[in-house]
Amino acid sequence: MTKERLYLFDTTLRDGAQTAGIEFSLEDKISVTALLEDLGVDYIEGGYPGANVVDTEFFSQKRTRRATFTAFGMTKRAGRSVGNDPGVQALLDSRADATCFVAKAWDQQVVLALGITPEENLAALAETIKAGVEAGKEVLVDAEHFFDGYKSNPGYAASFVETALQAGARWVVLCDTNGGTMPFEIEDIVRALPVDHARLGIHAHDDTGQAVANTLAAVRAGVRHIQGTLNGIGERCGNANLMTIIPTLALKPGFADRFEIGIDAARLHDITRISRTFDELLNRAPSRQAPYVGSSAFATKAGIHASALAKDPSTYEHVPPESVGNERSVMVSQQAGKSNLLITLKRHGIELAKDDPRLDTLLRHVKEREARGYSYDGADASFVLLARKTLGMLPEFFDVENYRTSVERRHNARGEQIAVTEAVVKIRVGDDLLMSVAEGNGPINALDLALRKDLGKYSDQIGDLELVDFKVRILDGGTGAVTRVLVESRDGTGERWYTVGVSPNIIDASFEALYESITYKLLKTEAPAQIPA
């Protein structure tokens, strides 16, 4: 049996931007697009050109290599032509491959919110779609309030869909705008629609905790296009979570045997990483409970479950954790811990025997430090330094005798408020004692500049070292809590590495991560000469 193709449409950058507390910068949008291309979705909806500066700038270039680059916006206003509607023109002028026009499919709302007749609404819809098609765009339509509209007036909702398809829309996407529709209603309504189901899509929200179920119910009823977001972000309770829907479509009976999505097993294996990277970008802790990708998704606590798992994994694992790039986590045993360490060390070119006693010491160090707030999952370079230090394989490149940093806010000679930030570091490189001072636009920037100002004989080697990102997480509440700082660095070779620092003092935690970043860079360069391979 040939499988039918389902198309995945990601709206993280558009509907996901409605999430309370989330605001994407242009750089964020570019990073998220790269993640979505890694994942392999078919459409990336990047925002609403013309609505704000970031989105307009984002659509001034073509931003995707593979996915259909999609702009969102409204159909033309009644009473003016498409040519005279600057909103529609901004969409047609953008560098998007496709445009997704939203319009209301609920006649009452058309009258109440737009103040036009239901017929004028359909005419504006058709005219806008035709203009989009003529401009060379693939056109999609978000049928807003479709399900509530259908319940109130099935005839109008159905003619909305028919009008859009006849006008040339490739997809009409049925939206459960307020998120209140039940799966059985979705299934009944979709089945009853007298149109070509292979041109319908679903857009579900999680207001009753059923966005995933509503999406899958619509697919069973015939739609072939799915809208959702990374980690289910979105307005109110969020949109349908693609991180849950994709593995279900790819792996579960009833879907995997009937449908094909553009995401093969290798890409699916990457989904846990993509989910967690996205949370990192949002600077929030990933949900442990998240289906498939959460750190607890394949965790078991009960001893009896653990032993049953050993006999037959399917008892408590509905899919193999490896299939989604996640891993089983059974109560941490000394043995399980060691095999993890061995694998990680090997990845960094350090081969140890399974019974090497230094492995126990390293495991103890890792556990002690993780108990204090360190996290080596995201800080490979710091793990390498800790491992090499424990194993006696880390040369001492330079040492910091002391440092001092100060921030002062005061008035300058012209009476303006200014903040002056300064850092002083004293380091030892071999027999040389070097002291440097620098100003920065913050204490950590000043420390970074002072540290790198003079590294003696190593100065040349860090010329291409660049700090890419800097993340701060407060591990408990309050300003007196422990702070974890994660620094991302990169050099001329294109390699990126991550280091971590932990302290109640944010400056000290940052300094530790900066120091380790420089040390790792020197290790990369010096290691061939100093350490037997």
Add this chain to the structure above:
Amino acid sequence: MTKERLYLFDTTLRDGAQTAGIEFSLEDKISVTALLEDLGVDYIEGGYPGANVVDTEFFSQKRTRRATFTAFGMTKRAGRSVGNDPGVQALLDSRADATCFVAKAWDQQVVLALGITPEENLAALAETIKAGVEAGKEVLVDAEHFFDGYKSNPGYAASFVETALQAGARWVVLCDTNGGTMPFEIEDIVRALPVDHARLGIHAHDDTGQAVANTLAAVRAGVRHIQGTLNGIGERCGNANLMTIIPTLALKPGFADRFEIGIDAARLHDITRISRTFDELLNRAPSRQAPYVGSSAFATKAGIHASALAKDPSTYEHVPPESVGNERSVMVSQQAGKSNLLITLKRHGIELAKDDPRLDTLLRHVKEREARGYSYDGADASFVLLARKTLGMLPEFFDVENYRTSVERRHNARGEQIAVTEAVVKIRVGDDLLMSVAEGNGPINALDLALRKDLGKYSDQIGDLELVDFKVRILDGGTGAVTRVLVESRDGTGERWYTVGVSPNIIDASFEALYESITYKLLKTEAPAQIPA
């Protein structure tokens, strides 16, 4: 039409205790039981007496007033009588009203994990149930692996259910143990079972994000007993979330019109408080996105949505937020329009006319500041201060002339590395110039302590001000980027508020958020006297 009764069974204290990172003390169990009684569930499963000290102690007394107090445990082992099985005896001897026995309904697992024949399993099940009934308990059975078992051998799974019902079990609960079953499968399998559906229950897990949908599908197929947990805690991805299921059953068409649950409108109104209190007890931040009870569940950010909401709430609210004791929250953001501003201002007691020109000025200020990195959707208190300042309604309580903070890492007299952090602030309160100094475990902590040390005539008013949380977000990459700091504060009245600061300098951004937190606190206290209502 008379409605059918559905029975709610809470397993927070038993299956919920399998959650990674959650461990209930005896006191916790007593507190959670009180919460569950407030909510009004029919059954409270308190744990597994005999399995550990806490659970045995918990079941040494009757702990519920209204709900059926239920103990969990295994059916007797094959090869010994019920009287000789200490596990079963501990259950029968406990002060529970009911016992829920778990046994495997998948013949392969019976053979593989227990090493007995499928027939021996059924005989042990029947004998255990009879002993429970004879001991005066209401008996429930958790049919473990029921759905996987049914798919593998429908005859055996069905005879498991029949055996349990014939032996006298009040309820047989169909368990989707590994959480991998789809709603359509649940519905088909439940319907096909040739037994009295009014004695069946459902126990679902969230491994495909469909625990709620699976539960509701089972109800539609005939089961009349529902197991779940507070906030969906539980092993792996969690159990079915009663905080989502209860409002759906009570409010949504297709359920509310057909079924009755033992929770009236007044108790339903308490569900948001109960959900958040439970998270407080677990010492974790409540999920903002949670259906019905999350702080974002009725939040809207887009300006067009806000104006539509004002005309007709059903457009973006599928149920009234008050019905579950939650509230609508309209956020101020880049996407906001004037209607968001008006609604937010009104909530803070400031009524302006729609055409007040100061509204345009305020909107411009908000957008300018958001473009610089501020985010007001998570910082209501800072928004109030900005609005009052723009409208000329903010008294100047105190002003900061200058501040200075320093961090020094050096060796102490004993040769140990130490970090010393100090802050000095100079503030003006009326005509008084006050200077304070403090040490802290980080520069922001030191600044906070120094700022609050002496506020002159306002010192008494901030005695109960407490910083609860502190979040740092770097808005672009690198240590030279803009930093946004969000501070959460609370006072003796229990009110919490959020302030935001933005600067390339993390110290300056933190200082701004701290300053605004104190100003907001003073505004709360002083406003009645200083600002015309």
